[in-house]
Each structure stands twice: as C-alpha cells, then as structure tokens.
Amino acid sequence: MSHSLILTNVKVVTATEVFDGTVVVENGRILRIDQGVTSLAHAVDGGGDYLLPGLVELHTDNLEKHFAPRPGVRWPARSAVMTHDAQIVASGITTVFDALSLGDVMDDSNRLRYLQDMVDALDEAREAGVYRADHLLHLRCEVSYEGLPDLFGVMADHPMVHLVSVMDHSPGQRQFVREDKYRQYYQGKYGLSEQQMEDFILSQKANSEKFSSQYRRTVVDACRHRGIPLASHDDATQAHVAEACSDGMTIAEFPTTEAAAKASHEAGLKVLMGAPNVVRGGSHSGNVAASALAEIEVLDILSSDYYPSSLLDGAFRLSRENAAYTLPRAIDTVSRAPARSAGLTDRGEIAQGQRADLVLARADTLSPVIRQVWREGERVF
Template structure:
C-alpha cells in the first residue's frame, strides 16, 4: 500500500482546527491524528484543508473568448480553464454552461457553442486530460425560445449535476435598477446606447412569451430525473416561495436580505459570490454578500467569474467576522458537496474520503496556495 504522511499542518477538520498529521493510503485519507511525527512532509504550521468545490463558474467562457469576437481552440481553452481552477485550489467543479443568451449578437458564444463546450468537458474528462473533477451545470435562460428543446436531450447526461433557472429580464431580480442594467449591457455586451430601449422591449417580450412554459418544463425534468435544481437572483419572498414549491435546493445570488433570509430559513442552500466578498459589494448594486454572512444566511460561496477569489473570500470572512476558519471553509467545500450529493466522497478531511486537499500559507494579506492534491496525487 502506498502511504503518504503530512505532518505539522493546521488541519481544518469539520468541527475543529488541529495541529496534526494526516495519512494518505491508496489515494484515500487513512488517518488523522493530533500531534507531529518525525517522518513525512513537514508543513511548518501551514494550513491543510479540503479541495475547494465550485458550483457556478463561467470561466470556461472566458477561456474560449478572452476578448470580444475571439474564439480560442476549444481543447486548449478547456485545458487552460482546468489549469485556472486547479491552481486556485478547486478540485471539483460544476462548469456553468449557459443555454440561451440575453443579447442579440449573431456570433453569441452562448447561443452557438453550448454543445461543443459540453462535449469538450465530457471528452476531456474521459481522456484524463483534466486535473479537476468536472461536472455540468446548465444555466437556463427562461426567456429563450429554444431552451427546452436544447436542455431536454441533456437531461440524462452522465455529468449533469445541476440545472439553474435564470431570468435576466430588465426591471427585476438582478436588474431591478434599469440604469444598472443599461450600464452592464452597454459596457459588457456592446449593446449600442441608441438601441437600448429596443433591446429592453425585446427582452420583455421574450420573457412574456417563453419564461413560464420553459420554467414549468424544466422543473418537471429535474423532478423526474432527480437533478439538483437552483433558482437564480431571487429578489422577493414570492420568488423564494415559488422556488420552494418547485423543489429548488440551491438559491443562487439572492439580491435582497428578505429573499436570502426566506431561502435559508426554509432549508435552501444560499449561494453568494466570492467577488462580492473580496470587492466589498455587488457590481449590480444588490445586497452585499458580507451583510448576509453576518446574518448567518449564506451556505455556499462561488467564485463566479474569478476562480482565485474563492479561497481568498473565506479568509476575508474569517478576518472580518472572527468566524473560525474551519467553519468558514465549509462554505467552499462541504456545503457545496452536499448540494450536488457528493459529500460522502469529498468536501471534508475525514477518514475514508478522497485525498483531495490543498496546503496554504497565510501571511495576513493574501492566502497563497502551496500545493494541490487530487486523489492523493500532487497536481499543482
């Protein structure tokens, strides 16, 4: 049996932090003990914590299209995406693949590249091309006319772990503030200012025609197939109550205190963005993630569009709230694993679980990853 010993590390266990020793045998965690031994790798008091788990990142999109109009080779982009994640300490990911765009562009990545993106993830995982364990998260834009016809064939995909119900219609949810909506779509998506009113009317009409029937159809799919379902940008108690009735288990990025409290108190896992925490607020003008953390209504943190923000966010939480780091780390490990039913295998330092973990040095400024192990093998 192959054995590896990591000693003199600050182990972030599910219920405590221990200066101790962790043993790997046959790629699993075989033993955890307090105290230091005179063999194995000496951690010199650095942290050792579970591999991070990411449920909602569109980083693959950025790797495919690093600039507007640019399309990178798909295989190379997928590998680059994987390296971005593993170097950020993320060992398991649900790659967020958007189905349906919210812009009228003819060259829309989201309207034309969803199938190649899904295929390149599946092929790369089968070929052993990746260091991270990749799963699929289909982000479904409810106002998109062809949404159901696209999603239904993927409902039995072996990598599908999560479906989320998105509605980016102006004047509600993420974009209650119309000025913020205009600023975002002019700046990020290049919608001409002179065309903005026409664009807004088009989005409103698309929602009116398609959103309700698409939502009902996708809810039915998730219930029949046993797929985890997420709501997105809930802004009101009514939004949350609708999600509860539909069997939602994860409330992504609630935009108000009321929505977050309602979701959390009813047993939904509330997910907020790490960039919001690191930057100190929402770029859309919605509720601060730290405000919700302080009210203890956040269960999961997602890196969203900045993979390296995930680890930094929990150190920010611990510093600003004095929450124990072993508790804060659950927001990016164990709680995420539970949301996609993988907590029996990953998400915490426990005997019998996969040896997915990272070692970290914290100098009080920015935590620095020293190494990443996946299934007991160092990969970064």
C-alpha cells in the first residue's frame, strides 16, 4: 500500500463543490484536502484536470461477455476475470459489484453454464491479490426460474456478496410491458422462430405465475436475516414500489415508468438507471429515459450495466445537459450514492478519512478521458 501521495494542480470534485486544489494521501486514506497548488517536488502535477472519487459500479454483467466473447467460444477463466478487471479500472471504476444471474429465461444459457466458473475465478483472483479494482458480488435473482432456491442457497453466504436484487423478466410486465419489445429482444438474442417464440412466451408466463411470488419471499427474507442490502428491479407500478418498500429495499434498479421512479425516490429508495441510457439518449426496451427522470430530479444512481466506460461519460453528460445536476451532484450518482446505498461508508467521495480511491480525468472533449486511477493510494491505471 502507498504510504504517501500528493496530487496537486487538480480540479477537486467533492460532494458539494469543485475547486483548484491539492489532495494529500497517507497510508491509503485521504489525509488532507487543501485549496491551491503546492510546490513540493514529489507532488504529482495533475495538469489542471479533474480529480474525482473512484467510481462505484453496482450492476454490471460485463464479466459474462469475457467468459463467452463469441458464440461457442469459452475463454479461460483467469484471463477473462483479469481482462474484465482491467477494463473496469480503465473506466475509472475502483469498486465493482459483479452482477451474477441466479437463473435465466433459458436453462442452458452461458450465464448459468459458467456461473460456478465465474465465482471460482473471482475467488482465485482475490486470494492471489491481483485485482486492480475492489470486486464484490451482486446476486441477480430471477424469481421466475425454477432452480433459483438451489442456486441462492449455495451463494447467499459467499463472503463477497454485498447486494441482492430480485427480478422477473417474464413478458407483459415490468421491463417488458410491451410484448413487441419482448419478442424483438429474445427473438433477436436466441434466433427463435415464430412458433418457438409463442411457446417461449407461454412458458415464461407460466413460470412466473408458479414461482415468482414464493421465490421472491424466500430471497427477501434470507437477505434481511443476513443484513444484505436489497434492490428491486424494473418496477413499473405503484404496487411494485409499495412491495419494494415493504420488503426493505434500498435501491430501485431501472424503474420502467416515471411514476414508479418518482414513487421510489419519494419513499427513500435510490433510483438507479443505466448510464448507457444517458449516453444513447433512451432505453433500448422502450421504457422511460434516464434523462426524463433527471428532469424531475429523481435520478439518484447511474450504473454502466453492459458498457463500463458509459459510467463516467454518463455522469459528465448529465451535468452538461441538466442544470439541476451540477458536476458534484452528477459525480455523486456514480460514487457516493451507490456506495452508501450498498452500505459502504468508507469510499465514494473526496473527504478526509475516506479511502484514497481517486480518478484523474480530462473533460475538455465530448467524452471524458481517464488519465490515472488510484485505489487506496496505489496507482492501478
């Protein structure tokens, strides 16, 4: 661990303001934050770029694509994990919740086939001390999947598990209220014929009817007993939000309607939306746009979801396109807000005593350019 580090001539972005200053790090923690520039010879000159807190990513399935980069290709596990880790850090993310799906709409999907391999590889890399970012686990529980209780029973007590979400991706509700979008997505993903798609829809609706309510209760009760933070997923109605509040959720992931997002925010749940939604200008599923939620100031957290570099890009775009989201507030959506909502109080902001997870970024072009990244005072990029 680094014993001392001084970063100067930087635009320091705290939780409330931006100023030209100097940050002093001692033994992996932020010791002091000063206005102005120091002339000490061993200080790192930031060239006037932004100094940001390390980003905190709560929901990314980026690891999966490195295990299966092409159809029929299974990449070696250790290499897949380390490539994922490098991409995460290069995107300014110093704490990542790797989202692993417990259940899927297809029994033979890669995310199920490689689940244990991914967990084993993550464990091995942690034990070897080779990570650049801090890796934690987010268990995405597909409550309409028949085998969920067995998978959850194996994974619930894993020491890296710090977040659990409950999902139901069956057609006609939540993410896929519009069945045409459901057909477009899954026919494109799996190459199903019209008849296969009809059978698939009937099967998914039946599974949801049979398992979802019971399995949701099982997962929620187990997490509350263990003190694991919970997230709802794809809430669309007031009833969904009421259920999430009753279940003790702290995060509302990807609400699909403005009404659900507003109700969640007002109830104290942190509303999480996809940074790709901000960068692209809308939802690929035809649901509410993140920008619309920013307009009514109920957007609390951004997640890179499937595209790691979108996280910082999305935050800067948010600050440029919406006057209510000053740069400190926009950066909060990718740092302090996600950290606190998942129970992490030692990171996510540039403040005395916090972990020295820091990002130096240049933002004089349309998309920010990440120049350097430190985790607990050690340079990792």
